[in-house]
């Protein structure tokens with residue numbers, strides 16, 4: 001080869017290396033990130049992190065690199081946190097530093113940083129404070145949120161009685177009733193169970209959570225720069241969310257036309273009143289976009305999470321009939337305040353430690369959001385000897401905490417004793433992070449816990465759960481395991497007691 005040709009190739013190689021180093025430097029912004037597998041330029045750690053088994057890939061890397069490591073999702077470095085101690089140190093002990101919401105590219109086109117779940121900075125603080133206040137108040141005035149749940153549980157029992165013990169698939173029985181609780185908070189009223197539009201909305205929310213968990217979505221989140229221009233299944237989610245957004249926007253319009261500032265009927269009214277109060281402030285966060293998207297956040301997070309947990313819970317109870325359902329029923333019947341056909345009250349929860357432990361164990365095993373919702377650091381952050389530059393994305397592996405063997409004796413087994421002391425009293429376990437922890441912890445936790453308890457006890461007091469296959473053959477493996485663990489559909493019979 002001629003000298004000139006060799007020199008050109010050499011210079012081209014140097015230029016390529018320089019470009020790669022510059023890109024890496026720009027991404028790392030001069031921090032000192034935790035170690036991790038060596039990325040391939042532009043592809044990142046695709047060879048180590050499988051889009052169809054992301055959580056499992058991370059757990060493998062943890063064996064090699066320890067509980068804090070860096071992976072490159074395409075060009076973007078992400079710091080992965082594993083195990084109770086590390087996650088607590090970040091989300092709780094350094095709560096402010098880790099309170100940012102990280103990128104979730106698949107939803108970016110729909111939300112663009114608006115709505116409480118995806119917001120950051122002051123916008124997030126304002127929307128979070130406002131949403132929490134309204135959720136607390138809505139019990140607002142006349143009827144407590146507990147009464148709303150009890151009433152809805154009554155409707156559910158009615159529907160279940162109509163099945164007369166024939167096999168049913170429980171998904172939409174549960175999502176209709178659970179969704180009606182949050183609907184009455186955000187929209188001021190419940191839907192009729194036969195309402196076609198309601199069923200369609202539930203279908204959309206169910207599909208959204210399923211789509212969030214496919215390998216396609218994982219690929220999109222890793223390579224959004226390319227995937228957004230490619231046709232394919234990953235674009236489906238955008239349309240699902242847009243349709244839900246349109247529905248909420250139409251509800252807002254209806255409320256606006258009949259608003260009485262003295263008598264707010266629901267979350268939307270309260271937000272509209274704030275918008276009117278702030279109408280001369282150009283920087284206010286009380287605008288139409290935040291209203292629609294925060295309402296949508298509450299409506300969908302308030303529906304799919306609790307109903308999936310109940311669905312999975314019934315499956316686990318059928319797999320473990322000898323202990324679980326019978327003990328819960330006995331515990332409920334022992335209580336003087338509870339007779340066979342009256343509804344349980346949340347005050348009964350402290351008197352029903354076994355039931356409370358079972359619910360915690362259902363949530364622990366389901367591990368609904370195994371990789372958490374992405375966080376990011378809000379400033380340059382020193383953490384365990386590393387320096388995470390402001391804006392670095394962080395994945396708190398909630399699943400690794402919920403199955404941390406230091407805190408749970410049998411991490412993969414259904415063992416309610418994880419939450420009971422020797423005397424059978426309820427025992428808190430600090431590694432129970434199904435709702436995450438720290439500043440961004442689930443905003444609907446109190447509501448969700450109330451719903452799980454009241455629905456589970458109401459159903460078990462009134463029905464026996466009968467599987468269609470022997471308990472040993474019941475497969476409790478989720479249908480999909482990605483952003484969320486989606487429980488598999490199944491059939492059961494509910495036989496009136």
Ligand code: HEM
Nearest residue numbers: 117301302305306368369373434435436440442443444448
């Ligand atoms: C079993 C039920 C539920 C589970 C397991 C669950 C779990 C979670 C998790 C893991 C997060 C992420 C926290 C973080 O970023 O670290 C979260 C956030 C959130 N949840 Fe829930 N959730 C449940 C029920 C609910 C309900 C009923 C509502 C609505 C009323 C709700 C509304 C939200 C909202 C708005 C956020 C975002 C909070 C923020 O970014 O500040 N969740 N949830």
